[in-house]
Amino acid sequence: MEAFYYLVFGALSAVVFGVEISKTTKDRINTSPAFNSFKNNYLVVYSLMMAGDWLQGPYVYFLYTTYGFGKGEIGQLFIAGFGSSMLFGTIVGSLADKQGRRRACVTYCITYILSCITKHSPQYRVLMIGRVLGGIATSLLFSSFESWLVAEHNKRGFDQQWLSLTFSKAIFLGNGLVAILSGLFGNFLVDTFQLGPVAPFDAAACFLAIGMAIILSSWTENYGDPSENKDLIAQFRGAAMAIASDEKIALLGAIQSLFEGSMYTFVFLWTPALSPNDEEIPHGFIFATFMLASMLGSSIASRLMARSSPRVESYMQIVFIISSASLLLPIVTSFLVAPSKVKGGGISLSGCLQMLGFCTFEACVGIFWPSIMKMRSQYIPEEARSTIMNFFRIPLNIFVCVVLYNVNAFPITFMFGMCSIFLVVASILQRRLLVIAEKQKTEVWEMKGRDNEAEPLNI
Template identity: 45%
Template sequence: MFHQVFLALLIVCILIRGVVYWRRRSHWVGSEQDKSFSSFQLRYLVVYALACTSDWLQGAYVYALYSDYGYGKKEVGELFIAGYAASALFGTFVASMADRFGRKRTVYIFCLTYGVSCATKHFPNFWVLLFGRALAGASTSILFTVFEAWMVCEHKANHFIPSLVSETFAKAVLVNGISAIAAGQAAGLIASKYGKVLPFDLAILDLCVLALLVSLMWGENYGNKSEPLQKGFKIAFHHVLSSERIRTLGFMQSLYESSMFLFVFLWTPALQNDNSSEIPHGTIFSTFMVALMIGSTVSDVLLKVLASELVLRIAFAMSVFAFLTCALSERLESTFTAFLVFEVAVGMYFPAVGTIRAKLIPEESRSTIMNIYRIPLNFLVMVVVLGNFDIRNTWKACIVIVSVALALESRLAYLLHRDHHAHELEALTGDRGCNGTNSGCSTTLRAVGGENEEYI
């Protein structure tokens, strides 16, 4: 069943992507602006693909390598918790340096710290592995925030059409899926012949190539480099605490992405419990990635005609349905179908939420605020993992988590709609509507985010 589903979804993905590409090429003018934007996308996506590949090369064999070194479930859990804790604490500090010292320089730090983390896998000592896991946690904070911050800043600096940022996000999800499949297959082939440490060595080589390409293809950009690092943190926290939009976006993102992390922990035992024979992990993982790519392509199309928050609402509703099916069904086919629905929803989520982040988060504190969002995410995952809940109860927890995220999305949509209405009112009435006794209007408009208003 699993192999047939993979081939069917792969054909569907290729067909959908082909239609979208053909329609887009038919409208491509070939102007200097088009060529400049295509070049910019290429420079970003090539680098981002290598960064994702370095991550995916390791993912399939971290747990297996720890087990081969003789560590049980308790010790392995402690190592993973160390990664989440480091991501929440040290990762926030390291990645936030990007706003002050430069996003390109921080990518070099990513290459160094992730490379050292991979090198520690050669040593079976628990404390060395713990140190490596902490470095990996800090590195993933950079991966999930600084690359995006560089892209959005360059997009604005080059005065590209604001709506095109959603296209770049959708392609980034597509590239991530392709990288995951390719890296997973390469790691599996190498590990079966040369041992489970070699995929980590291949990741080091990938990171070296990444550092070289960044030096050749990327320029430097900053957030607020004139302020000391401590003040930069204060400014970022002030934005989060003073803006309901930014605050709501952060909680919504943390909740939904925590369900994604929990899904990673649960899908293997959930499918294995319903199947007496060994499940084909590689094929199933590749199927998930194809579903993710289908979701990103669907999101790319929907974002041309629907507001980002509405696409998010659809993705969240699909996720609630998927988790509800997992909690209630005991049939393998139903569970696997629900997993695929969730992966499509995740593929739709990333371009939509990235587009909203590009609108709302101030450029001066982009990397810092994005990492503040990851603090509750990591701690929420740690709480659930340490709670050691059974699979069915964890699915129920995911239903609650995503339902709350859906409620927050509705609130965010209301706030954005109100801002849009205020902009229209200002355009009709001029400054007179935002002066005197009606000062609340100007407060609303300023809260949207100064230089980012063009993205609203």
């Protein structure tokens, strides 16, 4: 492995460590022992859930190839997963609001465990069922857990600002440290113990089972709209009306879809971007480096959200612009650096520059997740939280399916350019969200001022 990879990983590790130990009292939120116990319980469960997800990711494609499937069949399996999330995600989100978020989290564990079990079969139909189950589980993972957390946090009367602490820690651990450890653990099972590519899926099922046991033993149930007379169609209509009637919710959904669509496209494209001539690159180590950059981003986000200024709506505009610029590097380097004609070998100069840009993008991803969670907790109504959050994922899944289907139809530079434009649009929409939020805040203060002036004086 070339020294470049060690240098980037070491530099990021030093920066993450420095950011964490340099936090002052202004960067920390004073909380209560009851909240700390609640937060730590959630972080343990969320980390186990994410471990179950991260263990599978690096080996899905590899497992399908060992079963003898070609690129076209594997592409269909991946499209089935995203299509399942799109078709069934809103339904399971609505059921979570109506039947209970805790129950939905348990359903996530069961569904994903069943998906892991299907990986033992080389039959295409069985694997397709597994992808459908995985798509349903993904919708539950990215809606039910957050919905349960927000509702339970409010039900227990904790300070609203403390939510940002839980969000940032969840991303720091679940999307950072746990992702790195899961990648190393999966590599340990497959390469060191030579248990085969299905071993990480078995390990994932074990982590999910442990997390489910903690949920069943320590979580209480909460609901969105528990009305028995409200069917799914009525819930969909209510969620759609909430999005249509509140521009802030609509803007938030568009911003989320644009950023996550770019993020998932990046996941598919970074490998061919760094090795256009079949250069030998350490995929696992690069993945760990990206996750370390994401940890840095979540650590920065925790410091930003611990302060009253700047507001999330304000600094996220800058984050989107930086992420847009970072994904332009493949286009810029194609003009400034002469492409190599040599097949194989180590990473090129262009690849090194692009990797630094990709690390910057991953740091923006680390800032994005806790920040979007905080904005969702502020703007999405509680009674239909899971339903609305899964509504947001419909355009995202459509976009990813289209990209997967046409991944070979356009050059990589075109795809990165498209993502960069999407992120600029996200920044513009974020600006609009800030303006609306500030305007409504001013109107509320003016109304309070008039109410205070109208109150009679008691003499």
